Amino acid sequence: xxEDIMWLWFNNIDGIxxxxxxxxxxxxxxxxxxxxxxxxxxxxILKNNQINxxxxxxxxxxxxxxxxEKLMERNVWFVYPGHKDYPIKLYDIYEPPxxxxxxxxxxxxxxxxxxxxxxxxxxxxxxxxxxxxxxxxKDLAGHGINIISGLASGIDSKAHCGSLLAGGYTIGIxxxxxxxxxxxxxxxxxxxxxxxxxxxxxxxxxxGPVPGYFPMRNRLISGLSDGVLVVEAKKKSGSLxxxxxxxxxGKQVYAIPGKLLDSNSxxxxxxxxxxxxxVTSYKDIMFDLTKQEEYKDSDICSEQNSIRASDxxxxxxxxxxxxxxxxxxxxxxxxxxxxxxxxxxIGIGVTKTISVLYTMEEKGFIKQPVKGYYIIxx
Amino acid sequence: MFNKVYSSAVLGVDxxxxxxxxxxxxxxxxxxMVGYLSSSVKEAGERVRTALKNSGFHMPPKRITINLSxxxxxxxxxxxxxxxxxxxxxxxxxxxxIDMEKTIIxxxxxxxxxxxxxxxVLPMVYHAFNNGFTRCIVSVExxxxxxxxxxxxxxxxxxxxxxxxxxxxxxxxxxYKKESDINKQCKIKKDVDFADIKGQDMLKRGMEIAAxxxxxxxxxxxxxxxKSMLAKRLPTIMPELSFEERVEVTKIYxxxxxxxxxxxxMKNRPFRSPHxxxxxxxxxxxxxxxxxxxVSLAHNGVLFLDELPEFNKNVLEVMRQPLEDRKITISxxxxxxxxxxxxxxxxxxxxxxxxxxxxxxKCICTPNQIRRYQGKISxxxxxxxxxxxxxxxxxxxxxxxxxxxxxxxxIRNRVEExxxxxxxxxxxxxxxFNSQLESGLIKKYIKLEPTVEQYLEETFVKKGLSARGIFxxxxxxxxxxxxxxxxxxxxxxxxxxxxxxxxxxxxxEEGEI
Numbered sequence: 001x002x003e004d005i006m007w008l009w010f011n012n013i014d015g016i017x018x019x020x021x022x023x024x025x026x027x028x029x030x031x032x033x034x035x036x037x038x039x040x041x042x043x044x045i046l047k048n049n050q051i052n053x054x055x056x057x058x059x060x061x062x063x064x065x066x067x068x069e070k071l072m073e074r075n076v077w078f079v080y081p082g083h084k085d086y087p088i089k090l091y092d093i094y095e096p097p098x099x100x101x102x103x104x105x106x107x108x109x110x111x112x113x114x115x116x117x118x119x120x121x122x123x124x125x126x127x128x129x130x131x132x133x134x135x136x137x138k139d140l141a142g143h144g145i146n147i148i149s150g151l152a153s154g155i156d157s158k159a160h161c162g163s164l165l166a167g168g169y170t171i172g173i174x175x176x177x178x179x180x181x182x183x184x185x186x187x188x189x190x191x192x193x194x195x196x197x198x199x200x201x202x203x204x205x206x207x208g209p210v211p212g213y214f215p216m217r218n219r220l221i222s223g224l225s226d227g228v229l230v231v232e233a234k235k236k237s238g239s240l241x242x243x244x245x246x247x248x249x250g251k252q253v254y255a256i257p258g259k260l261l262d263s264n265s266x267x268x269x270x271x272x273x274x275x276x277x278x279v280t281s282y283k284d285i286m287f288d289l290t291k292q293e294e295y296k297d298s299d300i301c302s303e304q305n306s307i308r309a310s311d312x313x314x315x316x317x318x319x320x321x322x323x324x325x326x327x328x329x330x331x332x333x334x335x336x337x338x339x340x341x342x343x344x345x346i347g348i349g350v351t352k353t354i355s356v357l358y359t360m361e362e363k364g365f366i367k368q369p370v371k372g373y374y375i376i377x378x
Numbered sequence: 379m380f381n382k383v384y385s386s387a388v389l390g391v392d393x394x395x396x397x398x399x400x401x402x403x404x405x406x407x408x409x410x411m412v413g414y415l416s417s418s419v420k421e422a423g424e425r426v427r428t429a430l431k432n433s434g435f436h437m438p439p440k441r442i443t444i445n446l447s448x449x450x451x452x453x454x455x456x457x458x459x460x461x462x463x464x465x466x467x468x469x470x471x472x473x474x475x476i477d478m479e480k481t482i483i484x485x486x487x488x489x490x491x492x493x494x495x496x497x498x499v500l501p502m503v504y505h506a507f508n509n510g511f512t513r514c515i516v517s518v519e520x521x522x523x524x525x526x527x528x529x530x531x532x533x534x535x536x537x538x539x540x541x542x543x544x545x546x547x548x549x550x551x552x553x554y555k556k557e558s559d560i561n562k563q564c565k566i567k568k569d570v571d572f573a574d575i576k577g578q579d580m581l582k583r584g585m586e587i588a589a590x591x592x593x594x595x596x597x598x599x600x601x602x603x604x605k606s607m608l609a610k611r612l613p614t615i616m617p618e619l620s621f622e623e624r625v626e627v628t629k630i631y632x633x634x635x636x637x638x639x640x641x642x643x644m645k646n647r648p649f650r651s652p653h654x655x656x657x658x659x660x661x662x663x664x665x666x667x668x669x670x671x672x673v674s675l676a677h678n679g680v681l682f683l684d685e686l687p688e689f690n691k692n693v694l695e696v697m698r699q700p701l702e703d704r705k706i707t708i709s710x711x712x713x714x715x716x717x718x719x720x721x722x723x724x725x726x727x728x729x730x731x732x733x734x735x736x737x738x739x740k741c742i743c744t745p746n747q748i749r750r751y752q753g754k755i756s757x758x759x760x761x762x763x764x765x766x767x768x769x770x771x772x773x774x775x776x777x778x779x780x781x782x783x784x785x786x787x788x789i790r791n792r793v794e795e796x797x798x799x800x801x802x803x804x805x806x807x808x809x810x811f812n813s814q815l816e817s818g819l820i821k822k823y824i825k826l827e828p829t830v831e832q833y834l835e836e837t838f839v840k841k842g843l844s845a846r847g848i849f850x851x852x853x854x855x856x857x858x859x860x861x862x863x864x865x866x867x868x869x870x871x872x873x874x875x876x877x878x879x880x881x882x883x884x885x886x887e888e889g890e891i
Contacts (some may be wrong), residue, residue, distance in 0.1 A: 124738055153745050185745045263739065276847060336736065338770040343579050350583040351858075352873055358873045370736040372580075372768030 001061060006031045007080040009064045012101040012204060013057045015050055021098045025081075076103050076178055078204070085110060093223040093249050097202035101178045104198035108163040109146060109169050110224075115289055116171070118148040118221045118246075121155030121231035126264045127369045128334040129232030133158035133257050134165075134378050136229060139282035141168025148173065148225045150217060151190065151199070153183045155231045155239075160189055163197075170197040173223065175209035175217035211296060215241045222246035227285065229254040230276070233267030240267050243276070254279045266274075298370065321365075324348065328356050332366055336373035379403070381468040383478045384511070385446075385461035386502035387453055388633050390715035391626075391670060393498070393505030395482070398458060399446050400465040405441030411448035411462075416454045416667070418790065421591075425456075425487050426463045433466060433491035437855055442466060443444040452712045454667040456794035457496040460485035460515070462483075463538055463571075473546060482506040484520070485882035491538040495519030501513060501623055503527050504625065523640040534884040566758070568752075570611050573785040579773045581608055584767045589616045591857030592811035594701070594723040594762060596686070599769025601733040605726035606651075609682045613647045614786035615744055618799040620810075623678045624747055626718060630670050630677055648679030650721075654688040662696050668708040668715045673700050676721035681776045686727040694759055697723070701762045704814065720814075727755070748811060764813065764854045765878045766864045814857045817849050824852050826867050833869060837876060852877045 010021065010031065020328065023045045028034050035058070042051050044075040078101050079086040090096045119137055121129060137159040138145050147163035149156040151172035165172035172193050174182070181187045190235040193199055202220065203213060218238065222228050222245040230253065233239040243253045255259050258265020272278050279285055287295035321329060324346070330335060331345050343353045357374060360366045367377045382399045400629075411423050423444070429704060430437060444462055446453055459484040467473050484502055485493040499520040504527050506514065513531040516524050532731030535541040572582065581597070587609060588595045597605045619627065624643040631637045652661065652672045663671035673681060683689060700706045700719040709717045730748040732739035744750070802811055803823060809815065815823065826834065838848055855875035859867045 124741075126738055183744065183746060185749065210731075340578060340580050340770065344577070350579050351862075351870060354580075354877045355870045355873045358877055370768075371766075372770070373736060 001035065003031060003082075004078070004080070005061070005064050005068060007034050008078070008100055009061065010034060011056065011080075012064065012067065013054055015053050016046070018095060018098065018202075020046060020050070022095060025098065031080075031082075031107075037267065039268075069309060071101070071205070074103075074179065074205075076101055078102060079106075080255070086313050087111065087224055088378055089116075090220070093219060093245075095219065096326050097220065099202065101201050101203075101205070102198055103178055104194040104196075106171075106198045106200075110198070113145060113148050114169070115227075116146045116148050117285060118225035118227040118228040118242065118243045119155065119159035120149060120218075120221065120228060120328045121150050121159075121233055121268075122237055122239065122264060123154035123156070123160070125154045125232045126262070126377055129155055129264060130158045130369070131334055131375065131378055132284075133231045134162040136231070136256075136279075136282055136285075137162025137166055137168075137170075140285065141166035141170070143282070143286060144168075146171065146197075148221055150175065150214075151186055151193070153185060157186055157189055159231075160193055160197075164189075164192055168197075172197070172199045173217055173220050173224070174199060174201040175214040176209040177203050177205045179200060179205045180208065182209045214238060214322055218242040219245045219249075222249055226289065227252040227254055227255070229279065229285065230268050230271055231256050231262070232264050233271075234263055235266040235270070237267045238269070243271060252277055254285055256280075256290075270291060294369055322350075324356055325365075328353070328360060329365060332374055332376045334375050334378070336375050339341055339372050339374065342374065353355075379469045379471055381465050383465045383468070384416070384482050384506075385458045385785060386482055386484055386506055387411050387455060387457065387500040388453075388501055389451070389713065390668070391501060391630055391633060391717055393502035394451070395481065395506060395509060395511075396451075396453065396458065396461075397449065398461040398483075399445045400467045400469045401445075402429070402438065402440050402466065402469040403443075405842050407439040408441045410442070411446075413444075413449045414452050415446065416452060416595065418456055418812050419446070419453050419458060422456065422459050422462055422487075425459055426466065428489045429487040429491045429538055430463055430466065432489060433542075435470075438470060442469075446576060450712075455496060457484045457498075458496075459487035459504075460493055460517075460535075460538065460541065463487060464515075465543065476545060478545075479513060480511050483515045485515070485517045485535070485541075487538060493517040493535050493537055493541065497634040497635040498629075499523050500637075501524060501629040502528060503532075504629065506530075516542070518539060520640075523637065526628070526643055540849075554615070554771070561806075570614060571786045572611050572615060572789055573782050575604060575608060575611065575783050578608070579725045580603060581767055581769060582783065583835055584765050584790070585612055586793060587854070587857055587861065588722065588765050589789075589876070590793045590861050591764075591800070591854065592722050592813045592856060593764035593857065594813075595725070595765045595767070596760070596763045596780070597726045597769050598722075598729050599726075600735075600737070600771050601728060603769040603771040605769055606632070606682075606684055608703050609651075609726060610649065610724075612680050612682075612784065613649045614723075615789040615793055616647050617794050619645065619647060619678060620741075627678050630674055630718070634675065636675070639863075646679075648676050649682065650676040650679070651682040651684060654683070654685050654690075654695060656689070658690075658693055658696050661693055662700060662706050662719075663708055663715075663717050663733065664777050666710070668710065668717075670717045671706075673697065673706060673719040673721055674717040677718045678720060679722070679740065680723040680724050683723070684723045686725040686752055691754065691756070692745040695756065698758055698762065699703055701759075702709065714763040715725075720784045725763070727836045760763045761844070761850075766880060767878070792861060795863070796857065799863075800857075801847070812860070813854045815853055815856075817845075824856050824867065825865070826872075827869070830867060830872055834872060836871075847879070854879055 024034055024134040039051055066282045078099055089111050117140055119133055136216040141147055141163040147159055147170045149159040160170050170193055181190050218241045222242050228242055230239050230243055246253050253276040255268040255271040255370050257272055257278055258268055273283050327346055331342055343350055346353055365377055366374050368374055380401045382397055385398050386398050387396050388392045409423050484497055488494055495517040500523050503514050503524045507530045508528045514524055515533045518534040518536050521532050525532045533544055549807040599605055628643045650672050661671045662673050706717050707720045729735040730743040731740050731751050799811055853869045855867045858871040858874050869878055
């Protein structure tokens with residue numbers, strides 16, 4: 001029996017979980033020895049009925065060969081400790097997965113010298129959070145940093161989107177089987193990531209999303225990365241679990257600050273209070289990672305300005321904004337503003353305001369995250 | 379002896395003349411009615427016989443045959459009773475045979491000989507009058523309604539005896555004297571006005587455009603944002619009905635027995651807001667003898683569908699054809715009925731099941747739920763909606779602030795002006811509003827400034843619009859330019875049109891990657 005089939009078998013025995021597997025591995029060291037293990041060797045790790053299933057499962061080895069074929073059919077492959085593409089970073093974490101299913105491409109990237117940054121946050125972010133996640137992911141990916149996230153809705157998908165937009169490499173780690181697209185609305189994103197990055201899962205092909213799996217998945221998100229950026233998190237957010245794992249694993253935690261009374265940012269603000277690295281620009285992360293002077297820019301205000309007009313072309317154009325356009329622009333922020341409020345603030349009538357907004361949107365200064373509501377474009 | 383009088387029935391929304399023939403002859407005593415009759419008409423036999431007896435006429439033991447013609451048309455309703463009774467009396471030779479060629483008789487008989495009113499008198503007498511009839515005998519209840527037809531002599535009778543008296547000329551039974559002139563104003567509800575609505579400038583502007591060009595509207599917004607309030611005020615800014623339109627509308631309401639004020643033609647534009655549990659047939663019309671549905675009752679007015687996604691999907695889809703053709707054709711074995719259905723669709727919906735999107739702090743729905751909820755409105759239906767607006771609940775200081783909104787009257791003045799321009803422009807086409815322009819006529823009537831033409835092309839490519847989409851935008855822009863009093867469509871008009879037209883789905887536009 002080949003090594004990979006043995007790993008498939010070892011990871012697919014009913015009733016034997018990750019902890020037991022890790023204990024067996026630490027005792028027997030080697031998958032061949034695990035396969036040949038007798039009852040006595042397992043006595044102190046497994047219960048009697050578990051030993052029986054363990055022994056019985058060995059008889060039906062064809063099942064695992066079929067499973068491998070099935071995986072190949074679906075373009076899913078897998079890595080295990082000792083495999084050349086097994087992420088080296090995962091050897092260092094507590095409870096490393098004994099098998100990772102992979103869809104997409106990891107062989108050149110996962111163990112390369114590139115820095116991985118995880119971007120995590122609320123599944124129901126504010127517009128500010130979404131825009132920030134998108135912006136940071138875009139900027140970081142543009143500087144050759146791999147973005148890692150959990151393919152959930154909200155901040156996660158924005159982070160993946162941003163990375164893909166900048167042409168970067170991105171890894172999505174699932175809390176369910178790799179055959180499942182969860183949440184459903186991310187189907188398109190899922191397809192794109194498996195083409196331009198990779199999707200990983202430690203759960204069997206068709207394992208459904210179970211609430212308990214997601215915190216476990218978070219240890220892989222932080223484990224794979226060199227630092228975790230929390231964009232927006234409520235007081236009891238799953239992203240804080242990721243941040244905790246990151247600290248346990250000795251990784252840096254970055255956080256984007258929010259307004260004090262904004263429940264969406266309560267978690268991130270608390271992180272900052274507890275000592276997380278406050279970031280206002282991707283440069284802060286770059287500086288922390290590289291200690292290069294060019295990224296040293298601690299002036300939050302100028303950062304803020306550079307966020308406002310990050311695009312050089314836009315900054316030039318902004319000076320040529322008509323006075324009325326400047327007025328409209330100054331009404332807007334990252335907080336979505338309803339069109340009627342703009343109309344009333346500017347006071348030039350509905351038709352003209354619509355015309356101004358329309359022109360500015362065409363030029364790319366502002367956008368509508370939701371129809372009828374405007375924010376500035378960053 | 380043979381005799382013939384005339385009555386009328388409703389076919390679709392128009393009346394049709396039915397001749398009632400009777401023959402009283404020797405033979406076995408018998409009472410037969412023929413002529414493709416529904417059971418309610420067959421029962422007329424019993425009613426007529428008893429009513430005749432109770433009115434003091436003795437039915438001779440003879441063979442009596444009644445025929446309602448044309449015999450190929452299915453007849454329904456109770457409006458033939460009076461005509462049958464009079465015809466029998468004349469055949470019996472009790473009455474001197476007088477000329478009834480120009481008289482139409484409509485009324486239901488009760489067993490004691492009282493004449494009762496029926497639904498749909500207006501379309502019946504209107505049709506009769508247009509076909510050369512000069513006099514009608516109807517129940518007193520219906521007399522006012524019948525007298526809306528100018529130039530027709532209306533005789534309102536209380537009982538069978540009274541109508542016989544009238545025909546005999548013994549006691550001219552106080553023929554209904556027409557005091558109401560045709561322009562008499564119907565009572566207008568004055569309790570709603572646009573001034574009640576605070577803030578919401580964009581919405582009001584959208585409504586103004588909709589009213590001026592008869593464009594369909596969809597409002598999306600949280601519960602309590604004022605969507606229904608706004609919709610209810612829409613008729614107050616719509617242009618007044620023309621005479622022909624008033625007749626059309628009144629006829630439909632007469633058929634359904636919904637006329638509130640029978641002394642005048644309807645003046646207000648109809649406003650119908652059916653509940654979302656409505657069935658297909660109730661919406662578009664139907665039944666063995668088809669009756670107009672809500673889309674026809676909203677003819678020349680507003681059909682307001684609140685909570686649009688809660689409507690049965692089928693119900694919404696059957697509306698597609700009337701929205702396009704402005705009429706609805708219902709086919710039955712016996713005949714095809716065409717009901718007018720030129721209505722303005724005004725729909726309102728919540729953005730998501732909990733109603734709070736896009737306020738992410740309050741909204742408890744998942745993106746998928748939101749998408750599914752908004753997906754309940756099919757693309758083709760959305761495509762027929764020109765004005766899409768998002769409504770945000772108003773703020774406290776707006777609600778209780780001092781500044782009143784513009785009142786309906788001044789908005790209506792602008793709308794009337796724009797309507798006048800359109801009427802003048804389309805006088806040869808038989809339409810009144812920009813939204814009614816067929817695609818063939820768009821080139822003829824819609825002119826763009828050259829630079830705007832180029833811009834339109836860019837938008838077409840960039841937004842991936844359909845042909846229908848671009849035509850709809852042009853029609854909308856035409857209305858906006860008309861409101862502005864401009865001959866050609868300018869850039870700013872087109873921008874506003876594109877803004878309002880933009881697809882109605884407000885969530886789930888990730889589409890960037």
